[in-house]
Amino acid sequence: xxxxxxxxxxxxxxxxxxxxxxxxxxxxxxxxxxxxxxxxxxxxxxxxxxxxxxxxxxxxxxxxxxxxxxxxxxxxxxxxxxxxxxxxxxxxxxxxxxxxxxxxxxxxxxxxxxxxxxxxxxxxxxxxxxxxxxxxxxxxxxxxxxxxxxxxxxxxxxxxxxxxxxxxxxxxxxxxxxxxxxxxxxxxxxxxxxxxxxxxxxxxxxxxxxxxxxxxxxxxxxxxxxxxxxxxxxxxxxxxxxxxxxxxxxxxxxxxxxxxxxxxxxxxxxxxxxxxxxxxxxxxxxxxxxxxxxxxxxxxxxxxxxxxxxxxxxxxxxxxxxxxxxxxxxxxxxxxxxxxxxxxxxxxxxxxxxxxxxxxxxxxxxxxxxxxxxxxxxxxxxxxxxxxxxxxxxxxxxxxxxxxxxxxxxxxxxxxxxxxxxxxxxxxxxxxxxxxxxxxxxxxxxxxxxxxxxxxxxxxxxxxxxxxxxxxxxxxxxxxxxxxxxxxxxxxxxxxxxxxxxxxxxxxxxxxxxxxxxxxxxxxxxxxxxxxxxxxxxxxxxxxxxxxxxxxxxxxxxxxxxxxxxxxxxxxxxxxxxxxxxxxxxxxxxxxxxxxxxxxxxxxxxxxxxxxxxxxxxxxxxxxxxxxxxxxxxxxxxxxxxxxxxxxxxxxxxxxxxxxxxxxx
Amino acid sequence: xxxxxxxxxxxxxxxxxxxxxxxxxxxxxxxxxxxxxxxxxxxxxxxxxxxxxxxxxxxxxxxxxxxxxxxxxxxxxxxxxxxxxxxxx
Numbered sequence: 040x041x042x043x044x045x046x047x048x049x050x051x052x053x054x055x056x057x058x059x060x061x062x063x064x065x066x067x068x069x070x071x072x073x074x075x076x077x078x079x080x081x082x083x084x085x086x087x088x089x090x091x092x093x094x095x096x097x098x099x100x101x102x103x104x105x106x107x108x109x110x111x112x113x114x115x116x117x118x119x120x121x122x123x124x125x126x127x128x129x130x131x132x133x134x135x136x137x138x139x140x141x142x143x144x145x146x147x148x149x150x151x152x153x154x155x156x157x158x159x160x161x162x163x164x165x166x167x168x169x170x171x172x173x174x175x176x177x178x179x180x181x182x183x184x185x186x187x188x189x190x191x192x193x194x195x196x197x198x199x200x201x202x203x204x205x206x207x208x209x210x211x212x213x214x215x216x217x218x219x220x221x222x223x224x225x226x227x228x229x230x231x232x233x234x235x236x237x238x239x240x241x242x243x244x245x246x247x248x249x250x251x252x253x254x255x256x257x258x259x260x261x262x263x264x265x266x267x268x269x270x271x272x273x274x275x276x277x278x279x280x281x282x283x284x285x286x287x288x289x290x291x292x293x294x295x296x297x298x299x300x301x302x303x304x305x306x307x308x309x310x311x312x313x314x315x316x317x318x319x320x321x322x323x324x325x326x327x328x329x330x331x332x333x334x335x336x337x338x339x340x341x342x343x344x345x346x347x348x349x350x351x352x353x354x355x356x357x358x359x360x361x362x363x364x365x366x367x368x369x370x371x372x373x374x375x376x377x378x379x380x381x382x383x384x385x386x387x388x389x390x391x392x393x394x395x396x397x398x399x400x401x402x403x404x405x406x407x408x409x410x411x412x413x414x415x416x417x418x419x420x421x422x423x424x425x426x427x428x429x430x431x432x433x434x435x436x437x438x439x440x441x442x443x444x445x446x447x448x449x450x451x452x453x454x455x456x457x458x459x460x461x462x463x464x465x466x467x468x469x470x471x472x473x474x475x476x477x478x479x480x481x482x483x484x485x486x487x488x489x490x491x492x493x494x495x496x497x498x499x500x501x502x503x504x505x506x507x508x509x510x511x512x513x514x515x516x517x518x519x520x521x522x523x524x525x526x527x528x529x530x531x532x533x534x535x536x537x538x539x540x541x542x543x544x545x546x547x548x549x550x551x552x553x554x555x556x557x558x559x560x561x562x563x564x565x566x567x568x569x570x571x572x573x574x575x576x577x578x579x580x581x582x583x584x585x586x587x588x589x590x591x592x593x594x595x596x597x598x599x600x601x602x603x604x605x606x607x608x609x610x611x612x613x614x615x616x617x618x619x620x621x622x623x624x625x626x627x628x629x630x631x632x633x634x635x636x637x638x639x640x641x642x643x644x645x646x647x648x649x650x651x652x653x654x655x656x657x658x659x660x661x662x663x664x665x666x667x668x669x670x671x672x673x674x675x676x677x678x679x680x681x682x683x684x685x686x687x688x689x690x691x692x693x694x695x696x697x698x699x700x701x702x703x704x
Numbered sequence: 705x706x707x708x709x710x711x712x713x714x715x716x717x718x719x720x721x722x723x724x725x726x727x728x729x730x731x732x733x734x735x736x737x738x739x740x741x742x743x744x745x746x747x748x749x750x751x752x753x754x755x756x757x758x759x760x761x762x763x764x765x766x767x768x769x770x771x772x773x774x775x776x777x778x779x780x781x782x783x784x785x786x787x788x789x790x791x792x793x
Contacts, residue, residue, distance in 0.1 A: 564777070567715055578715040598719040599729065599771050623719055625777035673770040674729075699728065 077536055084528060085538045087114040092558075095490050095551045097503065098157045098171050099524070101125075102545025105152040107173050107184060112490075112501060112551060113526055115540025123182045123191050124152030124175040128641035132191075135643055136617065136652040137572075140348030144196045145335040149178045156206060156274075156548040160252075164211040164279045164495030168556035170257060172207040172216050179203030181218055181250055183257045187560040192341050195259040197248050198334030198356050199226045205247070205272035205288055211279055211495070215249040215262060215317065219272035219288050226266075228333055239297040243269035246358070247288060249317060258340045263324040263357045265315055265368065268421030269295055271304070272313075273378050274445075279495050280386030282404040284318035287389050289373070289380035293420065305395060309372040309428065311420070312380055312391045314407060319367055320359055328364065329357040344571040346650050362422045369411060370420050372428040373400055379445035383454065383469050384495050388433055390454060390469075392443040399443050399456060401472060403433035434472045439465050444485060445548075447492030449499040449529060455492070457484040457504065464504060464527065466534060478534040480525055482508040489529070490551035498553060502527045502534065505546035512539055522546055563627035565648030572650035574619030579603040584695035591616045593695060597631035597645060598623040599672040601697065602665070605680030609693030612660060612686055618643075621650040632668025635682070642668050657684040708782075709789030716776040717786065723793050729771050737791045745790065748773065749783045 087093055093111025096118075101108050105125030109118045126133030126142070133142050133150055142149055152175035159166035170192070171184045179200035185192040197203055197218045205219025223245040225232045234242045245267040252259045271292040278285035290311040296303030323329065334356035340349050361368035371391075379392035389402040409415075410430040417427045442460030449455070454469050462483050466476040486505045490498040504525040513521055521541035528535040567577055576582045576594040582603045585592045591614050596603045602620075610616055622631050622645035634642040635655050643651045657663065667678035685691045713721075720729035736745065747755050748762060752773050755762040766772060778786070 566777070579719050580714050596719060599774060601719070601729070603719065623716070624774050625716060626775040629774060672772065 081535065081537045085113040085115065085526065087111065087116070092554060094554060095498075095501075096554055096557050097488070097549055097551045098159070099505070099542060099549040100154050100157055100173060100547040101543055102155065102522070102547055103153050104544030105154050105175065106544065107154065107157055107171065108543050108546075109189065110524075110540070110542075111554075112503070113537065115524070115526060115538050117543070119189055120543055121184055121189050121191065123173055123184065124149075124154055124180065124194070126150045126641075129644065131641050131643040131651060131653065134641035134653075136654055137347040138651075140350050141191060141194055141339045141341065143339060143350055144178055144180070144337050145198070145352075146178060151177075152180065153177045154182075154544075154547075155204060156208070157550050158207055158209050158216065158493075158548075159550045159552055160213040161209055161211055161494060162213075164283075166491055166494055166550065166552050166556070168552055168560060170213070170252070171550065172209065174203050174206035174218065176203050176221070179218065179220070181207040181216060181259065183252055183259060185257060186557050187562045188343070190341065192257040193252070193259050193339060195250060195261065195338045196336040197250075197261070198336040198353075199224070199244075199246055199264065199332075200248065205275045207250070208275045208277060208286075208493075210277045210286070210317065211283060213252060213254075215251055217247055217249055217275055217277075217286060217288075219247040219275055220245050221271050221273070223267075223269035223271065226332065226334075236297050239269055240295050243295075243297070245270055245272060247272065247275070247286075247315065248356075249320065256340065259338055260351075261336070261353070261356050263320060263329055263359055264334075265320055266358050266360050267313070267368070268423065270310075271300075274380045276380055276382045276389075276493060278382060278386050278389075278404065279384070282382065282386040282389075284316065285404075286315045286317045287380050287382060288313040288315065289377035289391060290370070291376040291378075305376060307375070309374050310376055310393075311370040311425070312373045312377060312389060312402065314369045314371065316367055319364070323359055323364055323367070324357055329359045331355045332358050343565070344569060346565070346570065346572045366411075368423050369407070370423055370425040371402055371407065371431050372417070372425060373402075374398065379443070379456075381446040381448075381454075381493060383448050384450065384497055386495075388469055390446045390456075392446060392456060394442055394444055394459070396443070397438060397441065399436040399439050399446075399467075400428075401433040401436065401469065402431050406433065407431045436467050436472045436474065439467065439474055440477070445487055447487055447489040447502065448497050449489060449492070450497045451499075455487060455489060455502050455529070457487045459483055459485060459507065464502060464534060466529070476532065476534055478527060478536065480504040480506055481512055481523075481539070482506055482510055486546070486548045488549040488551055490553070493550075498551075500528070500530060501537075501551070502529050503549060503551070505542070505549060507545075513541060524549075564625055564629075565646060567621075567623065567625060567648045570621065570648060570650060572619075572621070574617075574652065575650045576619070576621045578623065579697070582695070584609075584693055586693050589614055591693070593618050595620045596623050597621070597633070597667065597678075599629070600667065600674040600678040602633075602667070602678065602680045603697045604695035606696045606698055607681070607694070608683040608685075609691045610657060610682055610684050611689055611691075612657060612684060614657065616655045616657065616682070617652055618655065619650060619652045620645055622647050624648070629671065630669050631671055631678070633665065634668050635665040636663050644669060657682075660684055660686055705785050705788045706792055709785035709787070712778065712782045712786050713789055716778065720771075720773075727769065730769055730773060731765070733790055734793050736793070737787070742787055745787055746783050749776075749778050749786060750780060
């Protein structure tokens with residue numbers, strides 16, 4: 040026991056020394072109490088007058104909440120949390136009969152995931168405000184959120200993937216979003232997958248998937264997967280402008296370690312940025328050059344007319360092996376365990392952020408093309424050519440800070456890189472590779488976001504830091520603290536901290552877009568005339584009750600402020616009751632809720648014109664109350680009803696009524 | 705026209721308005737076209753928010769019923785058809 044303790048002591052000594060050194064660098068994480076570096080009229084720059092709107096939408100990953108959070112900028116006000124990969128009892132998402140299908144996979148119903156990277160759909164390389172994609176890390180999936188409804192439109196499962204981290208970044212016209220596996224795994228049939236872990240080098244493979252969303256519906260399918268040697272993929276971004284047609288992925292663990300990666304995957308001085316010629320891959324797939332391999336997966340889609348999910352199950356997937364197709368994939372050496380892989384707005388430069396490196400390498404697309412043409416390779420990695428580092432390098436930003444993670448860009452040739460270890464944002468000139476400014480973050484920034492900052496057209500104005508550590512920035516709430524983001528102005532020569540704002544879940548990547556590109560798309564309610572739900576009651580005349588064996592189906596409506604029917608009798612113990620509820624309202628912001636005592640699932644929250652179904656299995660004889668949960672009018676508290684439950688052998692006839700004291704109605 | 709008006713009534717109005725004389729949530733429609741001018745009825749159907757803000761009669765109705773009449777998203781034509789249906793009551 041003594042020896043490890045001694046070792047620990049030594050290690051802390053080393054770390055302490057390192058911090059002394061760090062503190063001599065400008066912009067290092069300050070020790071001791073929080074400093075407020077806010078100056079001048081910061082407050083007026085983030086003040087959004089009551090009743091007025093923010094300038095930008097900020098779509099922020101929910102991390103281990105599995106959802107997507109929506110904030111307004113510059114105020115930092117939380118507008119909405121969109122349920123994506125996790126069930127949401129508040130809206131009934133994942134609980135209602137219609138939404139359960141959105142969360143089904145080849146593993147069955149999966150109620151949670153870990154969502155990391157929102158990415159806006161693009162037209163001509165510019166975010167268009169139509170959709171937002173986000174990845175589910177744990178049970179590999181990609182979701183598409185419709186920004187007209189801020190609802191999850193579709194979710195596709197990624198086969199042969201494990202830890203879907205390097206995702207879901209889009210090509211310039213959202214022809215594809217990519218999904219790169221973090222863990223490599225053995226693929227194929229059961230026998231090929233049941234192998235000893237130590238046979239990683241022979242049997243484990245990585246891959247990157249190209250997923251095609253249908254432009255009209257948003258339905259997603261996997262166009263093809265590019266198979267790679269076993270290693271880890273971290274992040275990715277599309278080429279644009281001059282590099283249009285290529286995609287770049289950061290790779291680590293080129294050591295091919297399968298245990299204690301903290302040490303074993305940090306051995307080599309350089310890992311790779313992988314360049315994929317996706318236009319060529321697309322052509323190869325079209326020409327039938329791929330191979331269909333096992334890869335069962337679900338693609339779930341939300342039908343807005345039937346207010347129900349639809350699932351398509353695929354048994355296999357088309358794969359392309361770069362060994363068979365020279366020119367498809369190249370590796371570029373990149374120091375060291377690169378994390379972010381970011382392409383500047385011109386598409387000329389690719390920035391790799393080696394999280395264990397003390398410099399930022401910047402690659403030149405022009406030089407990559409020259410190196411490919413001139414065969415300037417230093418060898419191969421499992422049969423795939425590795426280009427010479429010096430041949431493809433634009434240059435290195437020297438001593439920028441410690442632990443570079445991610446880079447975003449403005450429209451003036453500047454890059455903004457987050458530094459986790461030295462806890463700062465560093466602004467540098469992409470062409471000249473010179474640091475021009477730095478500002479501390481509180482604390483330990485992970486991702487960062489500039490509006491449009493990974494596209495062809497950064498809107499600039501702000502950079503937002505998504506921090507990993509909150510510590511003393513807010514009122515304490517026990518051991519578990521709020522997560523946090525910070526807003527900085529980048530309008531002037533110096534970056535300026537304007538605002539801290541708390542976030543839900545752990546924020547990873549985020550996107551921001553001018554509100555004007557999204558607001559005109561907003562759906563205010565669903566037209567009742569277009570409701571094609573098989574159990575819709577379009578008006579109270581359609582309401583009824585029907586027994587189908589042990590199932591009792593109730594066609595029910597809501598309007599301010601009553602249910603029809605609201606008196607139900609003839610339900611028996613052992614029955615399963617399905618409440619199919621249609622909200623008859625046809626105006627904005629008039630949802631009704633539905634809750635019934637003892638429901639083992641959740642409530643329903645019904646938007647105007649929508650039909651949803653809650654299943655309820657009574658557990659005791661008696662009269663059970665149900666009521667509206669969303670304060671809908673002055674008579675909301677009167678919006679209630681009763682269900683009489685009788686013993687299994689009872690003869691009470693099945694009835695569903697709304698009874699008025701006034702006979703002349 | 706009357707038939708179309710009845711169909712719209714069934715989906716969008718019936719939950720709150722009876723075709724008899726008495727109130728459910730809002731007033732019963734029997735004889736409504738004798739009590740109210742057609743343009744007032746049309747405005748209530750198509751432009752409820754402005755009516756509740758500016759029209760004393762509409763405001764009096766709200767004081768009685770206490771539930772703001774919902775904007776049910778009727779088109780102008782649908783409004784005309786519902787009005788014709790009202791005339792038959």
